[in-house]
Amino acid sequence: MPKPWFHKGLRFECTQCGNCCRTHEEYSFVYLAEGDVSALTEHLQLDRATFLERHCQEEDGWITLRIDKPACPFLNEAGGCSVYEARPKQCRTWPFWVENLKRTTWEGPVSDCCPGIGKGELVDADEVKRIAIETELWYEDS
Numbered sequence: 001m002p003k004p005w006f007h008k009g010l011r012f013e014c015t016q017c018g019n020c021c022r023t024h025e026e027y028s029f030v031y032l033a034e035g036d037v038s039a040l041t042e043h044l045q046l047d048r049a050t051f052l053e054r055h056c057q058e059e060d061g062w063i064t065l066r067i068d069k070p071a072c073p074f075l076n077e078a079g080g081c082s083v084y085e086a087r088p089k090q091c092r093t094w095p096f097w098v099e100n101l102k103r104t105t106w107e108g109p110v111s112d113c114c115p116g117i118g119k120g121e122l123v124d125a126d127e128v129k130r131i132a133i134e135t136e137l138w139y140e141d142s
């Protein structure tokens with residue numbers, strides 16, 4: 001197996017800018033697996049039907065957060081996440097998603113969107129791959 005281009009690891013540290021919680025052409029949906037729906041309904045103390053009606057829509061057969069404004073409805077005025085403890089898996093594991101790990105994507109739209117790319121401590125390649133695979137499985141198993 002050839003080594004991935006990021007075999008020496010990738011640097012990432014969130015600067016809390018909130019940019020990934022705003023819509024961008026390629027990044028306009030927050031997908032919810034069943035585990036995300038459960039965590040959010042519990043956090044918001046809503047029953048499932050009310051949560052889906054109030055906060056969600058369907059996109060290509062997936063449940064996604066309904067984003068009517070140019071930002072996630074859970075982005076608060078201070079630029080933070082109002083459901084941080086129960087935030088969806090994709091929010092927890094950004095930017096280490098399989099589709100982001102192509103070099104051109106990482107160095108292009110991902111870096112353009114996220115000022116945390118290239119900052120902070122090195123995350124080793126095995127950990128990057130572990131997070132990416134865990135994220136894929138989270139949604140596949142939903």
Ligand code: SF4
Pocket residue numbers: 013014015016017018019020021094113114115116117
């Ligand atoms: S865009 Fe990057 S740096 Fe900004 S909040 Fe999102 S993850 Fe953090």
Ligand code: SF4
Pocket residue numbers: 020021030072073074075076080081082083084087088091
């Ligand atoms: S759920 Fe929170 S972390 Fe995820 S996009 Fe919305 S505000 Fe951002």
